[in-house]
Amino acid sequence: MIISLFAGILFFLFPTLVGRTFVRMWNKKKSLSFPFVSYFISGSLLTYLVTVITYYIAQLAGIKIGFEYLFAGIIGILSFIFIPANFVIEKYDLKIKEYILPTLASFATAALTTLLWRIKSPYPLNWDIYEHQTLTTNILHGKFSFFSSQVTDTFGFNGYSTIFHSLLAASQTFFHIQIFDYWNSVSMVHLWLVCLASYLMAKEITGSRAVGYISMLLGGLIFDSTISFTNLFLIPQTFTALLFIFLFTQLIKTLKTGKSQPLIFIALGSIFLLLNHYIVGTVAVFFYLGTYLYFRFKNFLTPKINRKHAMLIGIILSATAIVISGIIPLESLNKGEGEAFVLSFADKWNTLRQTYGLLPLFFVPIGIYTIAKRKTELTLYTLDIALALGAMVLLQLPYVMKFFVLDKYFFNVIIAIGMYTILKQIRNFALRYISYFILIFTLIFIFVLNSANWKQILIYKNTQSHIAESEIKAAAFLKEEYSNSNALLISDPSTQYILETLSNVNTQGGAYMDHPARATLDNISQEQDPNRITDSLFQVKDKVTQDTNTRLFALSGRYFVWQNQSKKNKQDLSFNIWHTADLTLTNKEYINKLVSQSDQFKLVFQNESIAILEVVMSDLDLK
């Protein structure tokens, strides 16, 4: 467990230590504020660049050594060269004392949030960890590409490069990790950093520590539980947003002190954001570069721009875009999983209420009023970004809620300013502390209701979880017996998804099983003849991994619940059986029949929630 927790910390630490030496070489003038973000980004890009170049050179040169050994070599060499150098290079003069209290308070907020979140939930609740870990494990087993869809067919399209997974793989290279402990560790550090980034950004924008701390509390305890998942889930989009906030804060802090941000680090930051998530990264880079250019040329721009007119034009354009996006036919975009993620205005309002309660209703107007009254440049600029990103979130397009992952930090600053506008009027020391206590209590209250809502579909026995002990045991069996066999595991999308990650036995697409495979599986439910079932199972093909003659048919409680769904649900990529289900007598009867009536099915494992059958190709297929 300790090794897994340490490996989780290494995800952040390894690139930082590698990058620190690199940054010091490029930035001898020490002009960087918050240099840690540049250390991390530089180290990450260096690691990834070396990995990509090595992989493609090895491919071109036809080098026979497994890429897993080359990757381990890369990580080993980088560690050997760059990490010891940290002890000899010149240090930055950082005012560490200034950050001790916020760092500790961020940790406390993250720990409190995690404790509340994990009540009755023994395993991580981030459904996406399975696909990211599957890709990471594939990298560790020598399957690599710049394109995620070429490493595993769990990724149907390329929304990002494999940089995120390469960094995960780097931290796992030399350790035998427990997957859930590892993900608990990285998620906790991510949440900690989200809280810290929320503090630092708010403090830099407003100059107020109090606003920073309120923003930190909002960053930790407000969980955007639909689509964006900013704080509790570490995934490429949330990681992109976190790094963007650190970069944005670094930029404005540097510019505030009158220094200029070295272009090399602006370029590296932009490249990292883009590689980490093409869509969210593009928007993040737009605002990052926009901020740099605005502040770089503001003396030239400000006299020529009438702020009120610009604001009015912005509002009209945003409103027009929101209206048009709801009218124009976008069927081509609203396909597949995207179809399930077009939220109406009512849905978005309910999402906001579930996430924040009615906090925005009161504190956003107060915050805007205070910003408008004070007319401080940075707070006005923050408001502009919050509104621009907010307008994007309101567009009637699939996935636009993802942009809330960026907006949430700015939105929280506006709310924090609104709250502080009232709090600073409470001049009595004791009463002000009471009001902070009540604020924390309210945020916990909203968080618990939000979590209760989110977790209520995940009930299995006395837990609220995507997975159960019985499935972990089944995965352990598969790993022991079949992980080196190139067998293809077939089940309902959810069972495949979980078992592939935990056992490293390949499946066709995991939770993103393709439509023909779904149709084949659907037909099996109508089929009585074991030979035909066998034939159907051998029709399921993985497009990325080479075909194999061994099929494993995992008949789980989830599989049977999935088979009882409508054809539409079975074809829907966003539909899953989210919780474990145990086998019923009818399910067991089906399994027994299959095994007893045909020698093509061999029962190799069974417990209360899953039976695994090894499938032998029928004579017809062999011919």
Added chain:
Amino acid sequence: MKKLIQSFAFLLLFIILLGISGLGSIAPTQMSATAGSYQIAPFENGLSIYQNSRGKYYTLSPFNDYELYKDKSRSSFISIEEVENKTFSHNAQKNHIQNITQSFKEYFKNDSDEITFKSNDKTILYTATIRNNHIRIDRSVSFDDNSSPKILGMTISFQGNDFVFDTKGNLFTYLPQDQINIFNSTFGMSLNANLDFLQIALLDKRVFILNPDLAGTIAIKGKPNQIVRINRDAKIIEIEEVVAPKNEKYSTSFDIYLYESPNEALSSL
């Protein structure tokens, strides 16, 4: 002093805004408590035991619960006429504050659930108190028309394709022999159909229910002073007892245990 008054005023404003904000959150409307591999929650027709995503409900309901008269005739607590005329009320749909309270209770503790029905002349409260796989069902009835029943019956419904059996292996529901054979071979038991009577009282006051489409077994245990009867015709288990009022209320209770398998149920109970 002025500073303190101002501080109090703004503290009050802050508390009001936070209070409204918190209460304005969306609360889950159908929270359920968990017992073993089953869940229990109030619905419009009573307190139901069920499994997530499986669509089969075992319900304690005032539509089936009854009082028994000297001439052995019986009437349900809420009659068909009252159901048709909708002259009863219930609190299955809780108000927003109740939903919030229930959500907090079940998020942290998961120890009870309840529902109240009110008809023209009765108030019936069902309470389920949960400890691991054990649910204690309490029902209290108050009669507003001063009637004083002598015998009251509690019921729990079952499904048409359920295996309903006792400790001796008597199966009291009609099921095809091949289904019984599958049950026997799967669990290593030997159930034998006992279909001589539409209603049969069980001497050891224990009855087991297994639905082929659910995972797990429901075990019902009556008290020594109760009659536990299987009513195959109405697809209900009846738990009947002679009652006496206490503080003008008639309180009765029985126990439900939820097991992974019939073998576990038989060996544990």
